[in-house]
Amino acid sequence: xxxxANLSDQTSASALNDVKTVVLANDADPHGVSLDGVQRIDxxxxxxxxxxxxxxxxxxxxxxxxxxxxxxxxxxxxDQLAQMERSGFxxxxxxxxxxxxxxxxxLAAYPGYGVGKYQGDxxxxxxxxxxxxx
Amino acid sequence: xxxxxxxxxxxxxxxxxxxRDQLTRWQNGQLPEEEFRPLRxxxxxxxxxxxxxxxxxxxxxxxxxxxxxxxxxxAREYDQPTPAxxxxxxxxxxxxxxxxxxxxKSVHTHLTKGYAHFTTRQNVQYNWIPxxxxxxxxxxxxSVDMHGIQTSGNCIRNITSDERAGxxxxxxxxxxPFGEIMRQWSTLHPEFAFLPRKFKIAISxxxxxxxxxxxxxxxxxxxxxxxxxxxxxxxxxxxxxxTPVIASVIREFLPWHQIMNxxxxxxxxxxxxxxxxxxxxxxxxxxxxxxxxxxFDDVEAEYxxxxxxxxxxxxxxxxxxxxxxxxFVPPVLHAETAGAHARSDAQLHATAAENIQFARWLQQNVAxxxxxxxxxxxxxxxxxxxxxxxxxxxxxxxxxDLADTFSAGEARVSHEQNLILPWVRADELHALxxxxxxxxxxxxxxxxxxDMIACPGGDFCSLANARSLPIAEAITERYQDFDELHDIGExxxxxxxxxxxxxxxxxxxxxxxxxxxxGKEWYQVSLGGSDGSLLxxxxxxxxxxxxxxxAAEVPDVIEALLQTxxxxxxxxxxxxxxxRRVGPEPFKLAANSARFSVARADTADASLS
Numbered sequence: 221x222x223x224x225a226n227l228s229d230q231t232s233a234s235a236l237n238d239v240k241t242v243v244l245a246n247d248a249d250p251h252g253v254s255l256d257g258v259q260r261i262d263x264x265x266x267x268x269x270x271x272x273x274x275x276x277x278x279x280x281x282x283x284x285x286x287x288x289x290x291x292x293x294x295x296x297x298x299d300q301l302a303q304m305e306r307s308g309f310x311x312x313x314x315x316x317x318x319x320x321x322x323x324x325x326x327l328a329a330y331p332g333y334g335v336g337k338y339q340g341d342x343x344x345x346x347x348x349x350x351x352x353x354x
Numbered sequence: 355x356x357x358x359x360x361x362x363x364x365x366x367x368x369x370x371x372x373x374r375d376q377l378t379r380w381q382n383g384q385l386p387e388e389e390f391r392p393l394r395x396x397x398x399x400x401x402x403x404x405x406x407x408x409x410x411x412x413x414x415x416x417x418x419x420x421x422x423x424x425x426x427x428x429a430r431e432y433d434q435p436t437p438a439x440x441x442x443x444x445x446x447x448x449x450x451x452x453x454x455x456x457x458x459k460s461v462h463t464h465l466t467k468g469y470a471h472f473t474t475r476q477n478v479q480y481n482w483i484p485x486x487x488x489x490x491x492x493x494x495x496x497s498v499d500m501h502g503i504q505t506s507g508n509c510i511r512n513i514t515s516d517e518r519a520g521x522x523x524x525x526x527x528x529x530x531p532f533g534e535i536m537r538q539w540s541t542l543h544p545e546f547a548f549l550p551r552k553f554k555i556a557i558s559x560x561x562x563x564x565x566x567x568x569x570x571x572x573x574x575x576x577x578x579x580x581x582x583x584x585x586x587x588x589x590x591x592x593x594x595x596x597t598p599v600i601a602s603v604i605r606e607f608l609p610w611h612q613i614m615n616x617x618x619x620x621x622x623x624x625x626x627x628x629x630x631x632x633x634x635x636x637x638x639x640x641x642x643x644x645x646x647x648x649x650f651d652d653v654e655a656e657y658x659x660x661x662x663x664x665x666x667x668x669x670x671x672x673x674x675x676x677x678x679x680x681x682f683v684p685p686v687l688h689a690e691t692a693g694a695h696a697r698s699d700a701q702l703h704a705t706a707a708e709n710i711q712f713a714r715w716l717q718q719n720v721a722x723x724x725x726x727x728x729x730x731x732x733x734x735x736x737x738x739x740x741x742x743x744x745x746x747x748x749x750x751x752x753x754x755d756l757a758d759t760f761s762a763g764e765a766r767v768s769h770e771q772n773l774i775l776p777w778v779r780a781d782e783l784h785a786l787x788x789x790x791x792x793x794x795x796x797x798x799x800x801x802x803x804x805d806m807i808a809c810p811g812g813d814f815c816s817l818a819n820a821r822s823l824p825i826a827e828a829i830t831e832r833y834q835d836f837d838e839l840h841d842i843g844e845x846x847x848x849x850x851x852x853x854x855x856x857x858x859x860x861x862x863x864x865x866x867x868x869x870x871x872x873g874k875e876w877y878q879v880s881l882g883g884s885d886g887s888l889l890x891x892x893x894x895x896x897x898x899x900x901x902x903x904x905a906a907e908v909p910d911v912i913e914a915l916l917q918t919x920x921x922x923x924x925x926x927x928x929x930x931x932x933x934r935r936v937g938p939e940p941f942k943l944a945a946n947s948a949r950f951s952v953a954r955a956d957t958a959d960a961s962l963s
Contacts, residue, residue: 269392269508271548275625278545282664299376299385299393306544322384329375331368331542335361338538340667347539347667348361349674 221305221327224313225320239289246272246294250279255286263309265294274307281308281342298323302330308342355416355764356534356681358499369503369542370496373397374489381486396509396547398502399488403816404443405435406488408480409505410495414515414533414557415476415766415774419754422765424498425478426750429470432491433747435482440467447813450875453824453905461824461831463813470750472735472743472771474807474858475554476514477505481814503541508549510540510621514556516564517768520682521730521776523722527576527584529559531679532613535670539614546621550628551636553621554593557586566769566885568592568600568893569861571638572620574613585609590620590653591642594855598895599639604650611675612661614668619657623649684725685762685777705784714798714836715787720778729780731760733773733795734805738830741823742808743771752793760786771807772800801844803916804830807858811851811868812875818851820868820875820905825849828909842916844889845929860895861885863930864915869902876902879911879945881938882930890930897938899945907950914944 241260242253253261261280263273273292280286292304292312301323304312314323327333340347358366376393379385385393398409410425417425435443444465452460471479483491495501505512513533520528536555540546546553557574558565567573573589586608592601608616624638627645642649660666706713721730733753736742745753753773757765760782761775768774773795778786790796799805806829809815811822826849833839848862852869859865865880883896903911916929918941923932933941 268389269548270630271508271546271625272630274545274548275622278622283659297389299389300547303544303547319384322379326375329368329372331365331372334368335364338365338541339543341544345664345667349538349671349677350667352361353671353673 221301221309222311223301223320223323223327224311225318244276246270246276248276250276250284255280255284258286258288260289260291261286262291262293265292265296265300268295268297268300270295271303274303277304277308278342282345298326301327302332306332306337306341306343355418356413356530356678363496363499365541366496366499366501366503369397369501370489370492373492377485377489392507392548394485394488396504396507397488397492398505399485400506401485401816402481403812403814403818404439404446405482406485407814408483408488408491408502409473410478410480410500410502411505411512412477412500412767413537414513414519414530415517415768416530417478417765417767418498419757419763419765421498421500422750422754422757424494424500425470426747426754428480428483428491428494429468429745429750430747432483432487433468433470433480435467440465447821450812450821453821453828453908455828455832455906455909459831461828463821463824465813466741466744469744469746471741471810472745472767472773474769474771474809474856475512476767476769477512478767479810481810506552507547508551508553509547510543510549510553510555512554513537513540514554514565514570514769516558516560517766517770517774518564518721518730518776519559520684521723521725521728522560522562522564523724524561525559525724526561526578527559528679528682529557529565529574529576530682531675532574532576532610533557534678534681535674536614536617539617539668546625549621549625550630551633551638553624553638555617562888563886563893564769566858566861566887566893568886569594569858570601572617573601576610577607579607583609586613588616588620590649591639592893593637593639594858594860594895595637596634596853597639598855598860599643600893600895601639602642604653611670611672612666614670615660615666616653616657618668619653619660623652623656627652685764687728687762687777687779699780701781702783711791711798712784712787714840715791715796716783718798718800718802719796720783723776727780729778729783731775731778731783731786731790732768732800733765733775733790734797734799735772735795736799736805736830737794737797738827738834741810742806742826742830745773749793749795752795756786756789756793756795759789770805772805798836799839802839803833803842803845803847804839806830806847806849807862808849809851809857811849811857815851815856817854818868819853819870820851820877822849822851822857822866822868825866825877825905825908828905829912832909832913842919843926843928845916846883846885846890847912848883858885859883861890861893862896863890863933864912865896866908871902875905877905877908878902879908879915881915881941882933884930889928891934899938899942903949907948910948911945914948915941918944 589601850857880896884890886893
């Protein structure tokens with residue numbers, strides 16, 4: 221997952237015009253959005269403890285088979301990046317005070333990444349008990 | 355018991371390392387308290403009234419002797435406040451005053467240390483471990499395949515089951531392999547790490563529900579359909595707290611191999627639509643109540659998509675079921691047991707005839723087993739001078755030895771806050787009794803009044819409105835006579851220090867709930883709750899008998915209730931049966947008559963006792 225350190229690195233307004241982007245509130249139904257030609261969907265974490273965007277990302281990535289960029293915005297902290305990546309986000313815009321170096325370290329040290337994860341997710345569909353046997 | 359693979363071990367170790375890193379960053383000021391809080395909660399660490407509280411996960415209650423010994427080590431070496439902290443805490447609690455009893459006696463708070471506490475969800479808690487030792491404790495737990503993963507936080511919590519899972523006489527199917535498979539599926543599930551609120555699952559595999567499934571966010575009942583296929587009846591939306599609700603049936607039958615796909619649907623719809631605006635309205639029970647059939651339809655639609663579009667990725671394969679189930683076969687016991695029951699029956703009768711204490715222990719603490727040569731034995735952690743469900747470090751070590759000697763190295767934490775030994779040979783019962791009695795763990799009070807459930811309450815918990823432990827002690831102290839206890843018979847007394855209901859007061863035949871009135875400790879007494887067991891009937895919350903009582907009145911109220919029962923009962927009717935037959939009015943009358951008038955509060959009336 222690509223980590224964007226702060227908002228100033230965010231794709232500029234003019235660039236946005238070249239990238240067809242949809243911004244979804246975290247209580248919006250992903251099914252209700254037309255994805256035709258959409259290249260990027262920005263999902264939001266109003267508070268890091270509000271996990272609705274994880275389900276939105278899953279539905280967009282797996283159920284609706286959205287192939288474009290799913291971007292995490294809002295209260296994006298280093299300790300939730302792994303859950304975001306596994307739920308289908310491929311870009312995360314870190315909250316302004318979050319340290320990029322710590323973010324990368326924490327992401328790499330997530331229990332699932334070293335040894336494998338128990339359950340399937342938006343990215344690795346099969347759970348461990350299937351992949352282990354293969 | 356489930357045997358950890360290398361994968362499982364590495365995972366728990368990685369988790370302990372992750373926690374250590376989070377703790378260090380917090381200690382260094384790199385991680386603010388508010389952001390550290392959910393992370394430590396999802397490893398079991400609360401910050402409590404005087405010290406942190408750790409909740410160790412004991413999946414579906416199963417614990418090995420090796421694990422008990424580590425739990426003992428943690429109690430002995432880590433559950434130790436500094437003398438200053440303990441003295442300060444004790445002094446603060448003493449300011450609340452003693453609970454004055456009739457007859458001039460009183461009960462004080464006496465804070466203890468160096469012990470573990472068995473919880474109503476089959477977990478183990480500690481009340482004094484400092485946070486700066488927390489990472490060390492997680493490492494120590496990991497060394498015996500234990501952890502605190504998701505024992506708190508707004509995520510899927512410990513999956514609980516029947517204390518007799520796999521050994522019950524009325525077993526339909528062993529729920530433990532499914533408990534383990536679901537545990538793994540829920541462990542660090544990335545999409546469900548920040549649900550609106552906590553999520554609790556219970557599973558029963560027997561005809562009688564000993565897992566209180568109706569009281570859980572998801573309750574699972576194993577059963578066979580008309581075609582003889584194994585599956586689950588799925589209940590959703592039960593819970594205690596401010597709004598006690600019994601779960602509704604969302605699915606009469608779900609094939610066994612689909613349980614994780616179906617759970618995924620339940621939890622995803624909850625994650626999307628559960629309320630986020632009010633933490634007191636955020637449990638799934640609120641969503642189910644508010645939406646009713648719409649919620650059920652949403653779940654079925656989501657489940658359909660998981661199967662048809664996503665391909666049901668978490669369909670349990672026969673291979674995975676077999677792999678996990680292989681861990682749950684009965685142990686090979688150390689000597690020939692076949693025929694033991696024939697030999698032992700005569701021996702037991704003879705010994706019991708000589709020794710009334712042994713006879714009572716057989717009657718109360720020993721339960722029948724699927725294997726007629728074996729028994730399930732409850733070690734009682736309900737005794738005067740110790741809070742219900744507390745075990746000292748020495749007691750934990752002794753329990754480990756007893757498990758090794760008598761129970762193939764295995765024990766279970768029961769929902770009633772005791773320890774079960776599930777593989778005891780019938781012809782070793784007397785030897786076990788002698789050993790347990792020597793250790794003070796053979797009080798023959800299982801299922802009786804003093805086998806009460808109590809949360810730690812206001813002495814330890816910052817959420818509590820009132821203390822629970824002095825109330826528990828006062829009642830225990832009043833009912834020490836075994837003849838009287840036996841005469842009262844089976845009764846479920848459940849005590850919670852606050853509405854969070856960790857003491858399950860809603861499901862007690864008699865419930866006591868600490869409430870805050872004008873900053874002082876008051877208690878609401880309720881009647882007629884049920885956990886869904888055969889004794890108690892279908893799950894239902896109890897009803898308050900009237901306005902709350904002061905601490906001093908509570909033991910008298912209990913006495914009045916039990917006296918009413920003895921006056922009203924027919925034959926050998928249990929308390930709950932009499933209550934259901936005659937209705938609550940005579941009981942309410944008696945309870946409310948036990949209130950002190952202003953005059954009586956000053957001079958405890960001797961005629962009450």
